[in-house]
Amino acid sequence: MMMRRTASSPHAAGSQSVAKVMQTVLLATVPGVLALTWYFGPGTLLNVLFGSLIALGLEYVVMRLRGRDPLFYLRDYSVLVTAVLLCIALPPYAPWWLITVGMMASVLLGKHLFGGLGFNPFNPAMVGYVVLLVSFPVQMSAWTGPRGVATVPGIGDAFAALFTTGSYDGVTMATPLDVLRQNKGLMFEDLLTQTPQLSTRAGIGWEWVNLAFLAGGLWLLRQKIFTWHAPVAMLAALALCAAAGFDEGSSEGGGSVTFHLLSGGTMFGAFFIITDPVSSAVSNRGRLIFGALIGVLIYIIRSNGNYPDGVAFAVLVLNFAAPLIDQYTQPAIYGTRKRGDES
């Protein structure tokens, strides 16, 4: 008698796949990358292209070394997401070696040393970013000025910068967060007149870059790639801290709510970094706590730390804490709810 193929139920499957999730995330970065490109020139775009090639190569080699089929794993697009996120976080016109070192830290150290996709306790892109930030602080803070304030480098400059063995030798400018951190004791209004890259909201260019990432993030929410809990908690906590620390305009106080929400990596972090499911808390309640603590830490690092932005450090610290948060935020199982309570 012919025996048929049997399998455990369910026998039907939805159409979602890891590759589709990753592709959707990649697509959602487009507005932000375009805004970065518009304000800071083709540097970020070149970062992304070059970084992606390096990352794909690294993933291929690692999978060969691990004795797996590299093509099966490359098709999940996860390494591309890591690469693109890291390259967005890097300053534009980063030299090739900086990108390569960062990518090696992300893919090898952050991801595969722990067992590859799904096993990494830390956000791989942020591992790469932090390794670069503590190793090469000069190169990592070499942001060019935004369009309208400084001359935007052309594509030729971008290639020259990518393939230099040193560091970028074009004109760089302090980012708005840098300006605020380095000029304690001045009124914000005075700073505004002294430094052209600041705007009344946050910084020229930066505010639009943040709004573009916000748009991409909201689209991801609509696509149900992640839930609202972590991003909303992070933004709310950051806004609350900023509101509490704001003293009507002295730079001692640390910037307004809008300044913090629309500066540096706020929106990028809220929707593209802390939403990495692998390294975050798992339950919705857990993700509220996870996001809120990141928001608080970002504010603390921004106002008291040695680094201008704190997203990467805050995320890594909370990655450490995620299993602990999980321990205390298990949702109420069906039937354990008190009678009459319908939340």
Add this chain to the structure above:
Amino acid sequence: MRVIHEFHGGIHPPERKALSRPGALQEAAAPPLLVVPLTQSSGEPATPIVTVGDRVRRGQLLATAQGDLSANIHAPTSGIITAIESRPVPHPSGLEDRCIVLEADGADEWTELTPMPDWRGVEPGTLIDAIKAAGIVGLGGAGFPTATKLIAGSRREIHTLLINGTECEPYITADDTLMQRRPEAILEGAEILAHAVSATTLLIGIEDNKPEAIAAMQQAAERYSGPCEVEVVSFPTLYPSGGEKQLIEILTGEQVPRGGYPADLGIVCQNPGTAVAVRDAVLEGKPLTERIVTLTGEALREPQNVLARLGTPIEWLLERAGYTAADEQGNDARLIHGGPMMGFALSTPAVPVIKTTNCVLAPTAEELPPAPPAQPCIRCGHCAEACPASLLPQQLYWYARSKDNEQLEQHGLFDCIECGACAYVCPSHIPLVQYYRAAKDSLREAAAEKQRAEQAKARFEARQARVERETAEREAKRAARRAAAQAKADSAGEDPVQAAIARAKARKTAGADSADPVQAAIARSAAKRAQAARADENDPIKAAVARAAAKRAGLTANKAADDASRANTDPSDNSEERSP
């Protein structure tokens, strides 16, 4: 109007219900050969009361239930019993099981029936006995004996008899068809069930993707003139709203307490098919011998609902529905008993329809493609969003893989209803439910093992205490005798003869047994047995037995012999049967 509540999670798989044209019902005659498994409910197999060569009539009792989870089995048609043997049955294991094989004589002659037309004046207990005698089990798929559920319900305060007409699994339209065709019978059956548990409200819950069934039930409810309140409620389609617990939350906003039953909320839940079976059993005296089966899937030329005799070979039914895919697709062709979400794959179509066969799904490979290779879990949490039990399936998956039993229990592994919503939405195509089933098995196994070990320990300790007590008593007796002899010798003065006799007596009491060669041999064999048992150190029970035996062997020859004879009937040999 009743407020409709929501339960956590749920998914919207393609419904595909139109495929089997709900509402139309084909009646299949009895096939020439029927195979009636002895296990058709959740419990033990029934015990045959017929022998090969017997002529039976339809509805005649073939096998009697063994225990509360077992159900009577009746002849689905008239004919001759040709065999009682192992045959393939519908079971996830694909293993064979004992079946009664019945060759139909074509007369389809009923046995003598004893209807109960004036059931309203009958005690609930008598009604429940009639339902039990008719071999009725939950026809929705679980196969839990209806009488047992009713007995449990009748001990509680029950206000509502809930008819679960949800049928939330894709493809299946058996209940839909029944609700369209026999709505009055459903209400009659529901009223009988309500009477059995003293409920006063009949609540019929139906998903809103079955407008014809809702209309039919509502019309029947309007015409209903009995003593109960009747309410037909429809609610949005969302899998798995037909889960008993989910349905109760939808209709009442309350959750069945964890580890409890719907009866805790004053509700008893039954399937429409079960209600009709109860009605037919009570009003017409007919035991359960047939049921509606949805034959569906794109591999069938004529998907349909069919009223089939229990014991009808599924391949016989499929042939009539135009099943072609078997030849075309070879081993890739799947046959699913039940629905695509919770059903199990059959390894052969040569199995019979049983009481829980609500659907046979014959999909093409394009229709329900085999799952692609699983990718790593990225903890995206889509599973947790979909879980109707509010579990964290992604965490359960990790704990199942690492065999972390403590965390598995803490994260509610046994609250999982295996609905498959998590696996359905998983972007990594991980067969999550399969992991949970395996983990549940190993947890049950570990619990049983622990219990066995504890029993062995308790037995050993009790025995050791007894041995110590007996040794002490014997020592005390011996000391007393010695003292008495001494006293006698002393009082007898210098009589050498008396003294010699006393010494000889004392020697005999102390050492006679150890000199006995038979007793010594028995002691040696007991010691050897203990040695052998010690070899298997992985098994805590055997180890405990071995330790006990070793202790035993070390005692005096007298005791060893005594114990060796007792060891043959030591309860640890069959502790599993004896465990409470």
